Amino acid sequence: xxxxxxxxxxxxxxxxxxxxxxxxxxxxxxxxxxxxxxxxxxxxxxxxxxxxxxxxxxxxxxxxxxxxxxxxxxxxxxxxxxxxxxxxxxxxxxxxxxxxxxxxxxxxxxxxxxxxxxxxxxxxxxxxxxxxxxxxxxxxxxxxxxxxxxxxxxxxxxxxxxxxxxxxxxxxxxxxxxxxxxxxxxxxxxxxxxxxxxxxxxxxxxxxxxxxxxxxxxxxxxxxxxxxxxxxxxxxxxxxxxxxxxxxxxxxxxxxxxxxxxxxxxxxxxxxxxxxxxxxxxxxxxxxxxxxxxxxxxxxxxxxxxxxxxxxxxxxxxxxxxxxxxxxxxxxxxxxxxxxxxxxxxxxxxxxxxxxxxxxxxxxxxxxxxxxxxxxxxxxxxxxxxxxxxxxxxxxxxxxxxxxxxxxxxxxxxxxxxxxxxxxxxxxxxxxxxxxxxxxxxxxxxxxxxxxxxxxxxxxxxxxxxxxxxxxxxxxxxxxxxxxxxxxxxxxxxxxxxxxxxxxxxxxxxxxxxxxxxxxxxxxxxxxxxxxxxxxxxxxxxxxxxxxxxxxxxxxxxxxxxxxxxxxxxxxxxxxxxxxxxxxxxxxxxxxxxxxxxxxxxxxxxxxxxxxxxxxxxxxxxx
Numbered sequence: 001x002x003x004x005x006x007x008x009x010x011x012x013x014x015x016x017x018x019x020x021x022x023x024x025x026x027x028x029x030x031x032x033x034x035x036x037x038x039x040x041x042x043x044x045x046x047x048x049x050x051x052x053x054x055x056x057x058x059x060x061x062x063x064x065x066x067x068x069x070x071x072x073x074x075x076x077x078x079x080x081x082x083x084x085x086x087x088x089x090x091x092x093x094x095x096x097x098x099x100x101x102x103x104x105x106x107x108x109x110x111x112x113x114x115x116x117x118x119x120x121x122x123x124x125x126x127x128x129x130x131x132x133x134x135x136x137x138x139x140x141x142x143x144x145x146x147x148x149x150x151x152x153x154x155x156x157x158x159x160x161x162x163x164x165x166x167x168x169x170x171x172x173x174x175x176x177x178x179x180x181x182x183x184x185x186x187x188x189x190x191x192x193x194x195x196x197x198x199x200x201x202x203x204x205x206x207x208x209x210x211x212x213x214x215x216x217x218x219x220x221x222x223x224x225x226x227x228x229x230x231x232x233x234x235x236x237x238x239x240x241x242x243x244x245x246x247x248x249x250x251x252x253x254x255x256x257x258x259x260x261x262x263x264x265x266x267x268x269x270x271x272x273x274x275x276x277x278x279x280x281x282x283x284x285x286x287x288x289x290x291x292x293x294x295x296x297x298x299x300x301x302x303x304x305x306x307x308x309x310x311x312x313x314x315x316x317x318x319x320x321x322x323x324x325x326x327x328x329x330x331x332x333x334x335x336x337x338x339x340x341x342x343x344x345x346x347x348x349x350x351x352x353x354x355x356x357x358x359x360x361x362x363x364x365x366x367x368x369x370x371x372x373x374x375x376x377x378x379x380x381x382x383x384x385x386x387x388x389x390x391x392x393x394x395x396x397x398x399x400x401x402x403x404x405x406x407x408x409x410x411x412x413x414x415x416x417x418x419x420x421x422x423x424x425x426x427x428x429x430x431x432x433x434x435x436x437x438x439x440x441x442x443x444x445x446x447x448x449x450x451x452x453x454x455x456x457x458x459x460x461x462x463x464x465x466x467x468x469x470x471x472x473x474x475x476x477x478x479x480x481x482x483x484x485x486x487x488x489x490x491x492x493x494x495x496x497x498x499x500x501x502x503x504x505x506x507x508x509x510x511x512x513x514x515x516x517x518x519x520x521x522x523x524x525x526x527x528x529x530x531x532x533x534x535x536x537x538x539x540x541x542x543x544x545x546x547x548x549x550x551x552x553x554x555x556x557x558x559x560x561x562x563x564x565x566x567x568x569x570x571x572x573x574x575x576x577x578x579x580x581x582x583x584x585x586x587x588x589x590x591x592x593x594x595x596x597x598x599x600x601x602x603x604x605x606x607x608x609x610x611x612x613x614x615x616x617x618x619x620x621x622x623x
Contacts, residue, residue, distance in 0.1 A: 213287025328373025538609030
């Protein structure tokens, strides 16, 4: 079959924070994607264009870029299309989409941490898709690097995932992406590769190991829609990989939808990626990754084909969602009082969720009994928290329920999702972690000690047990522990789990928080609200030191008289309030609690605000 030797398509996959985006930065700089004066002024992690990505330091959306590589032997210029994928399993839909666009993957592994859960997740996807793999050992300059052991662990992982002989014969590149250096020779532990001063060996490995796209001269047009974007002038933009034939600006093509129906549409604009920008082009051939405009309702996974001979490509399939939460309109007494321009109606929220479904293939939105609330299902807690945070920044006010697991029925029995959790921690915290996991019905699979004072444990634990786990885990390990989990499958229901042992302090009336009331209540538990904060009945203002809930008056004022008290000179100290982030609030929630999210604040509240009504419900439940 004919082959296009002027193009290579490769995805960079790895665990969180192993250096994918930093490596792409170095590739863009060294391939001459920017003029010299522009390169000096560029930010680090250029591909993380989203505000949340920059704040959290993780990649959330798969993005593509292209570099023009000039071979050292003076051959023709070769376009390398690079897909930068997320490393977190919660964004697995982005990884699956990215892999459908490429012919090989670069597996990036940290020279110290070695393969971790998301390394297993993304590698499994690549091996299933029968893609060749290039192993890149990154951060070789880390003082605690152990390059030889990490390579052995990676081979074990390939064998564990049933890789075939061709896949396991992978080339290995050693790199320090931060310094933009790569080598094919293994350096000493803790050293930058000494025999190279650029990424040239990495580029040459990509050219030799990544197969060039093959095509059939006589085949009709086939282009796969793998991602969506939006433009203020062009409207919805579809990112496509052309499998066969040619796609031209102004061409009329057959649009094959997800349900199998077809219609003829005209491509009004064709764009090709160069570095971080898209530039107009006249045509795209087999293997090219391009962006097209002119089809306002196109969806991910659909096919553009020849009108005379339309042949559909397979739809992109993703793993089932494991976590769900209810998102609805804000129903608190303070709705709409935070500022102007807030979006508070159910119709606006539903329209926004429908828009999210267009570009997020791993999300599902289901109706509930209430007309102003919907059940949103996703891969994990982080993916749903990112969605809520994004909506909050766009001006939406929401009520968000406690995260729940998505169960399924198998032969009349209830099965729930389980996760494989890898924990790295100093040895002294081993007992505390074991106790923490035992209370969440976790069972230990393996435990290894590298002899460096740290232990690595693998646990199988129900997904329910990991809701609210992270904050408690960081507290128990004094912030030193590292925990990552990966969806493993479904197992029979594990029974009742009680992960939060303390009750809530609930405001019993509306008003403003006073320092006098805080001083009297801070012995009862931990306060979440600061002085002068407006509260309402049913709002949770702190965590009780006991197991049951307590209704308290946080608005009580000191009675002033003109009688001088003997204790006038004594001072009381108010303990600073504990401010909870959105993720921590989701973890804190109990079944009868929910979260009010507005652009300015995040408040935890009872589902039933009225104190008497909650009391009646509790007595009915005991009967």
